[in-house]
Structures are given as structure tokens and as C-alpha cells.
Amino acid sequence: MRDLSPVTSSHRPTQRNRPKPGGVWGLFFAAWLALGVTGVPMQAQESSPVAKARVVLATNGAHRGSAIKAAVVVRIAAGYHINAHHPSLNYLIPTEVRFSPSAYAKVMKVIYPTGRAVHFSFSNTPLSVYEGEVPIGLMVKVGRTGKASEIVLHGQLSYQACNDHACFAPTSIPLVVTVPVLPANIPLKPAHAAIFSRLRFN
Amino acid sequence: MKKKRVLLGVILGIIVAGGLYVANRFWIAPAATTLSAQTDGAYPMAPNFKLASLTGQTLSLSNFRGKVVILDFWATWCGPCRLEIPEFEDLQRKYGPQGLQVIGISEDDSAAPVRQFYQQFKMNYPVAMATDKVGMLYGGIFGLPTSFVIGRDGRIYAKHIGAMSEGVFEREVRQLLAARPNQMVTNFAPAVPGSENISVETPAEVNSPVPGVDVSKLTPTQLTELKKTLSSEHCACGCGYTVMQCRQVDGGCATSLKMAREAMAKLTQKTPI
Numbered sequence: 001m002r003d004l005s006p007v008t009s010s011h012r013p014t015q016r017n018r019p020k021p022g023g024v025w026g027l028f029f030a031a032w033l034a035l036g037v038t039g040v041p042m043q044a045q046e047s048s049p050v051a052k053a054r055v056v057l058a059t060n061g062a063h064r065g066s067a068i069k070a071a072v073v074v075r076i077a078a079g080y081h082i083n084a085h086h087p088s089l090n091y092l093i094p095t096e097v098r099f100s101p102s103a104y105a106k107v108m109k110v111i112y113p114t115g116r117a118v119h120f121s122f123s124n125t126p127l128s129v130y131e132g133e134v135p136i137g138l139m140v141k142v143g144r145t146g147k148a149s150e151i152v153l154h155g156q157l158s159y160q161a162c163n164d165h166a167c168f169a170p171t172s173i174p175l176v177v178t179v180p181v182l183p184a185n186i187p188l189k190p191a192h193a194a195i196f197s198r199l200r201f202n
Numbered sequence: 203m204k205k206k207r208v209l210l211g212v213i214l215g216i217i218v219a220g221g222l223y224v225a226n227r228f229w230i231a232p233a234a235t236t237l238s239a240q241t242d243g244a245y246p247m248a249p250n251f252k253l254a255s256l257t258g259q260t261l262s263l264s265n266f267r268g269k270v271v272i273l274d275f276w277a278t279w280c281g282p283c284r285l286e287i288p289e290f291e292d293l294q295r296k297y298g299p300q301g302l303q304v305i306g307i308s309e310d311d312s313a314a315p316v317r318q319f320y321q322q323f324k325m326n327y328p329v330a331m332a333t334d335k336v337g338m339l340y341g342g343i344f345g346l347p348t349s350f351v352i353g354r355d356g357r358i359y360a361k362h363i364g365a366m367s368e369g370v371f372e373r374e375v376r377q378l379l380a381a382r383p384n385q386m387v388t389n390f391a392p393a394v395p396g397s398e399n400i401s402v403e404t405p406a407e408v409n410s411p412v413p414g415v416d417v418s419k420l421t422p423t424q425l426t427e428l429k430k431t432l433s434s435e436h437c438a439c440g441c442g443y444t445v446m447q448c449r450q451v452d453g454g455c456a457t458s459l460k461m462a463r464e465a466m467a468k469l470t471q472k473t474p475i
Contacts, residue, residue, distance in 0.1 A: 049440035091315070093279045122281040122365060160279060166345040166364035167280040169309060174442040 050080045050161035053173055055138075058196045059188040061180035062142045062151075067108065068188075070138040070177055071195050072097050072157060074130065081129035082159040084115025088128045092160070093170050097136050099155030104146040105179060107153065111137030111201055120164050137199040142179060151179045245357040245386070246402045248273070248350065249339035253330035256313065256320055261305065261330045263352075268383040269303045270375055271352040275332065275343045277309040278319045282365035283347040287323060289368035293375065294327045300379050301354065307332045309346060334453045338408045341401040344456060350400075353378040359390050361400045370394055413449045414459045415466050424469060431465050 051074055058069035074095075076082055083092045099107040113136065115128030142151060155177070160170040182188065248263060248271070255261040263271070274290060276283035290304045306329035308316045313331055320329055337343040340350065344363065351360040351374045360374050373393040381387045406416045412432060417425055432446035439457035441448050445465070448458035 052440065089281075091278055091284075092281070120281065122285040127281070162281060165282050166347070167277070167282060168345055169277075169343075170279070171441075173440065 049171075049173065050077045050168060051075065051082055051157070051159055051173065053157045053175060055175055055177040056192045056195060057177075057179065058191060060191055061182040061188060062140070063182060063184050063188070064142055064146070065144040067139055067141045068179065069196060069199075069201060070107075070140050070179075071135040071192070071199060072138065072175060073195060074134045074136065074157065074159075076131055076134065076161070078132075080161050080163050081118065081127075081131045082161045084128040084130055085112035086115070086128060088115075088117070088125060089123070092127070093158075095130060095136075095157070095159045097138070097155060097157050097175070099138070099153050099175070099177070102151060102153055104143045104148065105151045105153055106141055107138050107155070108141045109137075109139040111139070111199060113199070120162075122165070135195050135198055137196075137201055138177070139201065140177065140179060142181065146181070149181055151181060153177045153179070244400065245353070245359050245390070246400055247356050248352045248358050249402050251336045251339065253307070253333070253336065255328045255330045256317055257328070259328070261328050263305070266303045266305070267356055268354050269301045270297075270354055270378040271350075272302070272304045272371060272375070273307065273340075273350040273352060274304065275307050275309060275337065275340075275346060275348045277346050278315045279310070280346045285365050286347055286349075287325065289371070291323075291326050292368060293371055297372075297375055297379060302375055302379065303327065306330070307336060309337075309343065334413075335408050338403050338414060338453045339405070341403060342414075342453065342456060342459070351375065351378065353387055353390075354381050354383045355386050357386060358400050358402070359387065360392050360394075362394065366394065412446065412462055412466075413453045415449075415462045417466070420466075420470075428466060428469050431469070432462055435461065435465070437461065 053072050053074045055070055055072050058071070062068040074082075082095050085094050085096065087094050095112070097110050097112075101107070113130070113134055115130055117126040118129050118131070119126045136157075140153070153176070155175040156172045157175055158170065158172040161168045250262065250264045252260055252262045263273075272290065272293070274283075274286065276286070278284070287306075290306070293302060294304045304327040306325070306327060308329055309332045310316050316329060316331065319325075332343075340348075341361075347363075347365060349362045349366070349371070350358050351362075351371065353359050359378060362370070370393040374390075377390055378387055403414065404416065406418050407414055410417050411425070412428065415428075417428065420428065429446060432449070433444050435445045437443050437445045437448035437455065437458045438461065439448065439455050441452065441455070441458075443451065443458075445458045445461045448455050449462055452458070
């Protein structure tokens, strides 16, 4: 069923007759090619991640037995979008954040922002998407037990990105949240206020 | 004295002009001709594949030799892909009798949504589920939709990433339909200027233990060293895997492919095969 018939090297574009420019004429020739005068496509095909993500805490740490706020800050490359967690059409793949619980902490709740309704040329109806920088809220519950000075949780962000005329395959990127555990008598200090002001945890 | 200088200038001018003529006649002009001929050669043969279609039949590209084929890599979750489907159906209806065959290859994870879509939209051309290897044979599918326009002679004349209008395909298909079977279309004009580079991979590259890199000529020691290098280096694509892992789990990653090929080149330079 997955038989891949042989493709010989002769099927590949030949390099044999490529002129070997040198000196001044070589420069002219190279410039001629670079300018695309010949119509030879000069596009490079490189893939780079459309979305990057980091996890930040709303405080400088947590006390044992408490719950703290965290956020997955997703940065989406300009010109692209990823589907919101609740996409407007049922065939679209939603953005999701998942964390595996550890013995000492777990993510209790993931708070997804509402997507922006954007109209694309390929859809008659506006689609609910995330663009630019998007924070996704996390409520992390730290257990009462344990002696470690910090707790590490591993998770992943799954998304599917498109621009106005093409899409990338669904993909996921690993997430790590490190929670420093502070003694109960040390007060917690707020952090990343600008990010958390954009999230509604209630 | 002045006359001599003028004469010398004229002679020098004649020599330079003659030199320019000779250079153009024997170097520049042949280069342009070669390039034109090379453009013909830059249409690689479409790699053959055999896949099971949604209707259970074997779908093999070789069965369509002599026809013009639009090979469309798509997915049901891809909005721009869905936009193109009615256009392909239209082209199939319009040009099918003249020798056009549209083939859909779905990149969905499972066949269920594809089957549902196929029935719902009454698709009039065959669709099969993609495998990583088919995508790799076609140079890696980096974005969807990706469509290949294949001539009657089995060569790939155009590759389009992203949704295109029906007119783009129509203009290209009509040029290719005009050719005789097995005849290369030397004056093919892509409907979109600056169409994508067309590259295909060999089964040796696709079936390699380092997918995408032909390691068939490496000695066992060299292969071990290459694998060791690729397993110790992190892929720059941001996936969090090593280059080796990234090649194995994501055959379409151009970053890991480039890194693996560079490591291979470095290795063979150090210890030539």
C-alpha cells in the first residue's frame, strides 16, 4: 500500500550544464540571476515556528498548599493566526494547553481568552482566532507536601496556524513551568502585572 | 603625437568591442541557451506512489501517465484548501474529457472526516490519505494546500503553495493538455510569476534511517557518527527535539533537513566516502 516506486537520480534537476561564471562576467551573470531576469525562481523554503510560547507566574513563587496564577504567553508571527480555543467552525483545530500533573502540583484550570473575529478570504464567516501576543491563564495548585524548593510542571501548547491563503499542519510546542516554593512567612511579590491584567481568572 | 593617441584609442576600442562580442558569442549567449535548456530540465519527473483511495481502490500516479494531473495535498481542517475543492471539481468536469485528472491527497490524521467531506461535497475525483513518505517524495509539504501540476509526460511543471484561483490552474492545465503524451512542454509559462522551486526526493532519501538524507554510500562507521552528531544537536526549528528526533517525527521540517544535510556534508568532507 505504501509502495514507493523507484525514482532514479536522473529525475532530479540536472546541475550538469549549469554555467560556471567567474570574474566580471560571472558577477554580471550572478546579478542577472539574482534579479530574476531569467525567471528562475529564487525563493528559499525555510520553515520557522509560527508560534512561540513561554510560561510566566503572577508572583515570584508560591506557598505550599496555595494556588497561584500563571500564564502561557503565546507569540504568533505577524501575518499568521492560530485558531482560538473555541473556533467558530467545527472543522477547525482548536488551540489547547495541557499540563501533566506532578506529585507536588497540578494545573487546575486553563483560562483561554476569547478569540478575535477576523474575516479571511477563504471563509464566508469571520473566524475566531488568536493573533499577535496572547496570554492563556493557568491556575496552578501547589500541594502541601514535598520539600523541594521549586516545582516543575511539563505541558504542551497545541495549535494549528494559517495565514490568509495557506495553513501549516497542526503542531505542538513543549511548555515548562517552574514554581519556586517559598516559606509561608515570606510574602509573595507580584510579577508580570501587564500580562495578568489582560486575563480574567474568575 | 595626438594622431597616434587617437589611433591607439580606436584600436583599444576595437579590441574591447571585439572582446565583448567574443565573450557574448561564446560564453554569455551559450549560458543563456543552457539556462533555457536547463529550465526544461528543471521539471522533475513526478515521483510515483501507490496509496489506497477513500473508495478502497489503489491509487497509483503511474496509472495516469499520459494525462495532465493536478496533485493536491490538502486537509479538511485547512480553510484555504476547502476553498479550492469546488474549483478542482469544476476543472475535473470541464477538462476531464480532454485528459485532466485531479487527485487529492489528504493530510488529515484519520480518514473519517475526509470521507465525510468527500461525500458531503460530492467530490468527483479520487482522494487518498497521505503518508509522510509521499510528502517527502514531493520535496516535503510545508504548507497546505500544496498543488503540483503534472504534464502528460509525467513531469512536474508547477508547484503552488497556498490557495490559487481556478484561473491559475486552468491556464497551466490548458498548456499541458495541448501537448502529446510523453512530450515535454518546452515553452511552459507558469500562471503565477515566481512559482515555487520544484524539488523531489529519491526513495533512498525518503527511506533513509535519517529521513531526507541519502546515507546509502556511508560506511557503517560514518553512519554511526552521523547519527551520533544529529542526536547530540538540538534542532533550530524550536520543536525541542534533537535533529535526529526531528527528522524522525517531522519529515516535513526544513530546518532539521538542512541541518542533517550540512552534518552529512561535513562528515563526508572530513572522511570522504
